[in-house]
Amino acid sequence: MFKRSSLLVLAMACMAGTSIAQSQPCATDEHYHQLLTHYPQLAEMEKQFNQQVTSGLAARTTASADTTWYDVPLVVHVVHDYGMDFLADDAIYEAVQNWALAFVSANPDTNVVIPAFKPYIGNARIRLHLATIDPDGNPTKGVIRHHSYLTSPGSDQSKFTPWPNNKYMNIWFTNTLGNSGAAAYAYYPSSGAMMPHYDGVISLASYLNTSKTIPHELGHCLNLQHVWGNNNNAAVACGDDQVDDTPPTKGHSPGCITSVIYDTACATGYAKMYVSSSGLLDSLVDYPDTTNSQNIMDYSYCSNMFSKGQCERMRDALTSSVAGRNNLITPANLAATGALAPMPDLPPVAEFSINKGVGGGSVTDARSLFLTYTNAAQFSFNNRSWNDTVASVQWEFSNGASTPVSTSMTNVLNRFSVPGWVTVSLTATSNAGTNTLVKTNAVYAADTTPVGTLGYAQSFTSAGDVTNWPMINYYDNQFKWEFYNGAGKDDNSCVRFRSYDTSNRRTGTAAGDYDDFVTPAFNLEGLGGDVYFNFFSTGASTSISGWGTRTYDSLQIDVSVTGGTRWTKLAAFRTSDLANNGSRSSEFVPGSTSTWIPRSVAVSSIYRNRQTFFRFRMRPGNIGNNVYIDNVGIGLFPAAVSEMASVEGNDLIIYPNPSANGCNLVFKAGNEAKAQYVVRDVAGKVIYQQAISATPNAMNTEFISRDRVGIPGMYFVTLTSGNATSTRKMIVQ
Numbered sequence: 001m002f003k004r005s006s007l008l009v010l011a012m013a014c015m016a017g018t019s020i021a022q023s024q025p026c027a028t029d030e031h032y033h034q035l036l037t038h039y040p041q042l043a044e045m046e047k048q049f050n051q052q053v054t055s056g057l058a059a060r061t062t063a064s065a066d067t068t069w070y071d072v073p074l075v076v077h078v079v080h081d082y083g084m085d086f087l088a089d090d091a092i093y094e095a096v097q098n099w100a101l102a103f104v105s106a107n108p109d110t111n112v113v114i115p116a117f118k119p120y121i122g123n124a125r126i127r128l129h130l131a132t133i134d135p136d137g138n139p140t141k142g143v144i145r146h147h148s149y150l151t152s153p154g155s156d157q158s159k160f161t162p163w164p165n166n167k168y169m170n171i172w173f174t175n176t177l178g179n180s181g182a183a184a185y186a187y188y189p190s191s192g193a194m195m196p197h198y199d200g201v202i203s204l205a206s207y208l209n210t211s212k213t214i215p216h217e218l219g220h221c222l223n224l225q226h227v228w229g230n231n232n233n234a235a236v237a238c239g240d241d242q243v244d245d246t247p248p249t250k251g252h253s254p255g256c257i258t259s260v261i262y263d264t265a266c267a268t269g270y271a272k273m274y275v276s277s278s279g280l281l282d283s284l285v286d287y288p289d290t291t292n293s294q295n296i297m298d299y300s301y302c303s304n305m306f307s308k309g310q311c312e313r314m315r316d317a318l319t320s321s322v323a324g325r326n327n328l329i330t331p332a333n334l335a336a337t338g339a340l341a342p343m344p345d346l347p348p349v350a351e352f353s354i355n356k357g358v359g360g361g362s363v364t365d366a367r368s369l370f371l372t373y374t375n376a377a378q379f380s381f382n383n384r385s386w387n388d389t390v391a392s393v394q395w396e397f398s399n400g401a402s403t404p405v406s407t408s409m410t411n412v413l414n415r416f417s418v419p420g421w422v423t424v425s426l427t428a429t430s431n432a433g434t435n436t437l438v439k440t441n442a443v444y445a446a447d448t449t450p451v452g453t454l455g456y457a458q459s460f461t462s463a464g465d466v467t468n469w470p471m472i473n474y475y476d477n478q479f480k481w482e483f484y485n486g487a488g489k490d491d492n493s494c495v496r497f498r499s500y501d502t503s504n505r506r507t508g509t510a511a512g513d514y515d516d517f518v519t520p521a522f523n524l525e526g527l528g529g530d531v532y533f534n535f536f537s538t539g540a541s542t543s544i545s546g547w548g549t550r551t552y553d554s555l556q557i558d559v560s561v562t563g564g565t566r567w568t569k570l571a572a573f574r575t576s577d578l579a580n581n582g583s584r585s586s587e588f589v590p591g592s593t594s595t596w597i598p599r600s601v602a603v604s605s606i607y608r609n610r611q612t613f614f615r616f617r618m619r620p621g622n623i624g625n626n627v628y629i630d631n632v633g634i635g636l637f638p639a640a641v642s643e644m645a646s647v648e649g650n651d652l653i654i655y656p657n658p659s660a661n662g663c664n665l666v667f668k669a670g671n672e673a674k675a676q677y678v679v680r681d682v683a684g685k686v687i688y689q690q691a692i693s694a695t696p697n698a699m700n701t702e703f704i705s706r707d708r709v710g711i712p713g714m715y716f717v718t719l720t721s722g723n724a725t726s727t728r729k730m731i732v733q
Helices: 028-038 040-054 087-100 107-111 115-119 189-194 211-221 310-320 324-327 332-335 639-646
Strands: 070-080 126-130 143-147 167-173 184-186 201-204 272-275 281-285 352-358 370-372 377-385 392-397 411-414 420-430 431-448 471-473 479-486 494-497 517-518 532-539 541-544 549-550 554-560 568-574 597-602 613-619 627-635 650-655 663-668 673-680 686-693 699-704 713-721 726-730
Touching: 028 040, 040 189, 040 324, 070 087, 070 310, 070 332, 087 211, 107 650, 115 479, 126 310, 167 211, 167 471, 184 211, 201 211, 201 541, 211 310, 310 324, 324 699, 352 431, 377 392, 471 479, 479 517, 517 554, 532 554, 532 613, 532 639, 568 597, 597 639, 627 639, 650 713, 650 726, 663 713, 686 699
Parallel strands: 070 126, 070 143, 070 167, 167 201, 370 431
Antiparallel strands: 184 201, 272 281, 352 377, 377 411, 392 420, 420 431, 471 517, 479 494, 494 627, 517 613, 532 597, 532 627, 541 549, 554 568, 554 613, 650 663, 663 699, 673 686, 673 713, 713 726
């Protein structure tokens, strides 16, 4: 069995497993073929790269050894939401040191490589360095952080502000990664050339320093395939990675056991005949008959070595101009990125996170920055300062905080005696200096004074109308609630959620984000009968060439009677519910009253007290469009009924209509305290009639149960109140 000596360049995403127990930790082949499907021009780029990196290899058996050392600048991006994905600086520094060992054959576990492969342990002579100068020329420690919902799930969309890929090797860490259960993936040079904004490695934060996951992925960035090649998954069929001293193999599922280490299934009798540059036979190399299962590019997790051939292949990629890999190692770039300079001693970056807690800080609900100012619950402010060893901190809180000043290095529990937005200041100090973070809208302490009860309506005629309607943008991005002057249900203003994406769509998805818009307190105590939380909305989907129509925005209506410590979902509106104006290729702005539709959410009696709050929680989708809200209020009838009742002469309303479970008659009574209705079929036959009591000179409601009518069909309802008579159609399903 003989290997071909040609190099095949692959541009694909490669993932290592989320746990050592997984049997199929990588989705290499699937991602590669998906990439070729979307970008067929990639095949030609691979061909050109192949020609470039192989042009000098024909005489490699007689060429003098290349002993040049190459230095590569790194930058680590931590994409997090203040969970386990908020990696500690020291853990990152330690991990980088460990990654670097594999590329200089200094990892101690090479001593367990079996005798057959000890002669083939390679030294790539590639040194990894965290950059000390950022793209703007500022000092850095090579680690930057991005607070984002895109940490779960991580994907190419999570790759915030990549540093130039021809100057730095970018590595991102996230909380989760896609839906495949994989741990990491990377792009090969030809893909990096085509998509420089995605070039680099992305990995689970939990795999920062696990089983050489990052060296494995950096190997892909330097043109290494898995040891079995790319035509099938691991442990399926014998394959070839185009490297001579890694014998053919099926590859292995995780499990570093004797039968894996001494696997001979594909390698028995493996040898390679080489020719000189003149075309004459030069030598015959009888390679081991055992597969190189201890290779970093296998899945066995016996990750002990790169081979000499793999090291040569990585160096070839690193000296190629494809994706600017050769610029990484130039003296000019090493100076510009500070790769060879000592780590600077920089001031800390002050940062804090906020959770809602009671007592010792136990979380009572999904993250929220809203509580009433008299609430027994507290906010937990947690010190997250980084970039240096912090010696001391100074907290300051506004709004009559229970702890207005603190020096706690960990967290501060606080409640507030003055309603409104709370300003929080955190100053972090180290031996290198001081840094202060001030958030003027850190949390919202809500007033408990009700703004109204039945009949209340807010039409947002001016920006002042939203003063006590907090809009919470958790991730400080463009997808957010805002007062909007330019459209409205009955005037020229309203509130909108800006879901339309105006950013660079390479990393602009809103999927995973959420933002809150919270009402003031309503006094619903003692209200009987039906009560509705009403509003009007209008929206659209987005249609983009090549993407089709996308509408993944969703709006959830929640209620709280505990001052924000607990919220209960009342209703949700998704996709076409919100996009009632169809698809638009540009940002949607409503043009007329007719574009608005009424929304109503029934409020159960258990949610009616003196301080009932409602919350609009918006979850924008990938490539969504704007949603507008107006005329928010509390009523005895759904918004649609109230809207119809406001029309002159509309003195009888039937809803829901059609209906399969009965319907309501809504009518305005005259001076008398009684009325009567009659139900007839299409032939005029009386099906049912009923005299009812009514409240004079007021809106009344009467329920007609399904069993009063009988079979489905169209009926006519005639209602008489005093001297007035009205008839409406009723559809029974």
